[in-house]
Amino acid sequence: MKKILAFLLSACLITVSMAACSGSNSNDEADVSSDASTSSQESSDESSSGDESSKETASFTTVEEGKLIMATNATFPPYEYYDGDAVVGIDAEIAQKIAEKLGLELVISDMEFNSIITSVNQGKADMGMAGMTVTPDRLKNVNFTDTYAKGVQVVIVQENSDIKTLDDLAGKKIGVQLNTTGDIYATDEFGKDNVQQFNKATDTVLALKQGKVDAVIIDKAPAEVFVEQNEGLTLLDSSYADEDYAICIKKGNDALQDAVNQALSELIEDGTVQAIIDKYIPSK
Numbered sequence: 001m002k003k004i005l006a007f008l009l010s011a012c013l014i015t016v017s018m019a020a021c022s023g024s025n026s027n028d029e030a031d032v033s034s035d036a037s038t039s040s041q042e043s044s045d046e047s048s049s050g051d052e053s054s055k056e057t058a059s060f061t062t063v064e065e066g067k068l069i070m071a072t073n074a075t076f077p078p079y080e081y082y083d084g085d086a087v088v089g090i091d092a093e094i095a096q097k098i099a100e101k102l103g104l105e106l107v108i109s110d111m112e113f114n115s116i117i118t119s120v121n122q123g124k125a126d127m128g129m130a131g132m133t134v135t136p137d138r139l140k141n142v143n144f145t146d147t148y149a150k151g152v153q154v155v156i157v158q159e160n161s162d163i164k165t166l167d168d169l170a171g172k173k174i175g176v177q178l179n180t181t182g183d184i185y186a187t188d189e190f191g192k193d194n195v196q197q198f199n200k201a202t203d204t205v206l207a208l209k210q211g212k213v214d215a216v217i218i219d220k221a222p223a224e225v226f227v228e229q230n231e232g233l234t235l236l237d238s239s240y241a242d243e244d245y246a247i248c249i250k251k252g253n254d255a256l257q258d259a260v261n262q263a264l265s266e267l268i269e270d271g272t273v274q275a276i277i278d279k280y281i282p283s284k
């Protein structure tokens with residue numbers, strides 16, 4: 001248990017930079033190459049406060065000109081889920097604000113959680129945003145922006161379950177979403193024979209209700225939504241590893257990463273990010 005805690009805590013390398021950069025980015029469509037599949041945008045600090053080494057004007061390209069394609073998995077309320085045909089939630093709203101700051105149109109591409117990093121790396125999406133935890137393993141494949149939210153892993157069980165503490169999980173069937181940190185944690189701690197993986201977070205909860213698994217390990221905010229929406233489920237009091245959520249971007253795409261970080265830090269600094277989180281998670 002300690003092992004994974006340390007493992008996940010060590011992921012908290014990235015701290016939110018609160019650099020006082022005011023002034024909005026000016027986006028003009030300069031440098032549009034004749035290759036029409038990419039757009040090139042100028043983003044400049046008009047009034048840098050000077051405590052940051054003055055950056056050269058960075059130009060970034062996106063997969064589709066004028067668009068910011070966000071890969072996500074919309075089975076994860078309150079971060080991303082469907083309201084009718086629209087993907088809504090904390091991530092969707094923060095991404096919308098980032099896109100606005102960059103002068104881009106946000107396009108949300110819903111896929112399996114397990115496909116998000118691949119999709120970013122294959123140039124099908126500009127960024128992955130999915131309540132995604134920064135982990136050392138993921139950092140080998142992809143870069144992360146600054147952190148914008150915190151998560152913690154918790155355990156959902158049936159109200160009448162004999163599982164009362166984390167220790168009671170030994171030998172039980174644990175449902176997880178494939179390749180999430182809950183999966184990594186459960187598999188590491190209890191062995192893969194005791195873990196059942198699902199593509200959708202919502203399906204872990206369905207399996208729990210149907211008695212196909214004895215417990216679900218998942219991030220706290222979605223766990224609370226699922227418990228509220230499904231009678232007969234409850235959370236164990238104790239929780240697992242603390243985690244940091246960030247946006248993943250293809251390695252080497254530093255210009256886009258810098259631009260997203262700049263937008264994110266402005267949105268954190270002016271309270272927009274917290275207001276969005278508070279709207280979806282009222283008591284926090």
Ligand code: ARG
Binds near residue numbers: 073076080130180
């Ligand atoms: N925070 C966990 C992770 O990064 C779970 C994220 C699941 N997100 C989702 N949109 N289904 O592994």
